[in-house]
Amino acid sequence: MKILFVLIVVVLHAFLGASQADDCSGIWNGDQQLNRSSSVAIRLTLLHHQHPCSPIRHPTRTDLPLTWHRSRTLDRERMLASRLFFRRRRRASATNVSVPVTIDAAGASYGFVAQIGLGTPPTMQSVLIDSAASFSWVQCKPCGDGCYEQDGPLMDVLASTTYRRVPCSSPLCLSASAATMAHTDCSPGYNGACLYRITYMDRSASKGCLSTDTLTVGEESFPEFVFGCSRRHEGAFGRYAGIFGFAIGRLSFFSQVVEKAHQYRAFSYYLPSPSSVGYIQVGRYDEGGLSFTPMLTAGHDYYLILTGITVDGCSLDLADDGQGQPSSAATTDDAHLYLDLGSALSILPRRVHARLSDAVAERMRGYDRVRSWPGCFDPAYLSTERAVPAVEMHLKGGARLVLDEDKLMYKRPDGRQCLGFVPGSFFLLGSMQLQMIYVAQDVERSRMGFSNEQYE
Structure with a gap:
């Protein structure tokens, strides 16, 4: 009888696990709030970090202590203050300085996650959506010990037929410097490729090659999307594959999709609770009731x-x-x-x-x-x-x-x-x-x- 009970528990656990996996697949594949595009908007499914299908959901806790949220919010405040000071300094002087930007590593346990595809054929990536970020990046292999464990496979640039490194001579390299608020670099070991480094409030960092590849959102593909191919990190970034920005800088996800898809310059969203499914979309939106x-x-x-x-x-x-x-x-x-x-x-x-x-x-x-x-x-x-x-x-x-x-x-x-x-x-x-x-x-x-x- 005891053996039968254990067998029933194991089978039930496997069934429930498979059922949840199917439900999660349905969320991303279109059974619920799907990643779909139309003639007027490009849409991404959005999940709260604590949604059961979120790749970075904490397995044992459903909430985080108030002290953590307060500390994280004040980190964001210091980040914004640094950016405002940096811009005033740049207007007053031609000297380029490096300042911390966007999220801190602790923030990798908070946020809203979306899925995009990169490469040909596309590799799906679970990325953090950040309205204050002007730069987008994902982890790429080969990276040796420089990468952290993420949800899903790393982007394999050798397997993509459309991947390209951006050379230092490209104007995009200068744009990356503005987006990351740090000098880009050229290294002989990378054959003149544009190298970026972006540093966060707790001094964690991502660095790698400025790159282009085909971006896939739902059924739409956009060639030569510019992003950071990250191969080395300092600090931790949860299980996100990377960060995609919605600020108005030239290299943000938002700005590039607007340009490539000839979309109206707007984005709209529904930020979900931990139990619901939301979205963020680029392009035309419903103005009714706003x-x-x-x-x-x-x-x-x-x-x-x-x-x-x-x-x-x-x-x-x-x-x-x-x-x-x-x-x-x-x-x-x-x-x-x-x-x-x-x-x-x-x-x-x-x-x-x-x-x-x-x-x-x-x-x-x-x-x-x-x-x-x-x-x-x-x-x-x-x-x-x-x-x-x-x-x-x-x-x-x-x-x-x-x-x-x-x-x-x-x-x-x-x-x-x-x-x-x-x-x-x-x-x-x-x-x-x-x-x-x-x-x-x-x-x-x-x-x-x-x-x-x-x-x-």
Whole structure:
């Protein structure tokens, strides 16, 4: 009887495993939110990092500690501050400097994953989508001990009939220097190939050859897509094959697809929860039901104009008394609100964060404030009524981003509720406040549209 029981358990486990594998294959192959393109848009399926089919899902935990999310968000803030400083310095001097950009290695355990194909025949790659990145790369072999373990096969450049290295004499090499904010290099050992290096906030890095090959998205193929063929890494990047960027730099995935597919310059998305399937698409989008606000750019970064924050209809003072970065426009009535899908939480200048915490605390019912954690609340003992105030972010042009409880508060496994904002030096809007709503970033018309209707 014991042997029969063990046999049944083994067979059931194998059946469930095969069933989940089929379901995951269906997600990527088109049974659910498929990778498909049309005459008006190029679409990619998007999964939350903790979705059961995500290649980098942590096998034993369904959430990450709040301290990790706070640390990660502040790393993103330092990255953006470095980029803004770098651009001011480049305008003032011809000297080229190298600064950390985009995600940190710890961030490889967070984000939204999509699948693309590279090469002829195409090899499918699970990549991290980053709206703040101007450069795309994947791991390539042969790379010896320089590569980390990823989900799926590494790209084999020797097996692709369309792979090419970009020479140092190509203008693309100069574009790579601008995208990575570091010098590109020419090495005699690589026969004049353009070598790139991109460094991240925790000093992790990816380096290799600037390359071109055929990009496959759904049923569409785009020749001579420019990317980094990475053969050496410092630090860890989870199980992603690489990073694909949606900033407006010439070498970002977004910019190249727009040019090669003659698409309208916009991308729209639905950022999914860990249990749902989302998408990101390049090109025309459905404008129905969207509220629009102007979207501006600083270098390769996108930002909005934040005109106010209200808590139950009461306005907060957005001024930071001179403590914020100049880019936050703290001395005016409005503020620059940077967009970063690679950050889980959002950032407010410290004094503004304190005002929001105070205003929310005054109106929370059924929770006690945690003094040791700014913006955090514990469920009140024996309280049967729990409520959080209505918070809205007001944007130029009259658009309002409504933050319901799921977008305002971050719930920890122990029941503690914390604001989805961390104190920093300027304003940044992360992915938590944009999840499960329809968003369109229209670069062509310099505007962003969103719907406050939540979907699941």
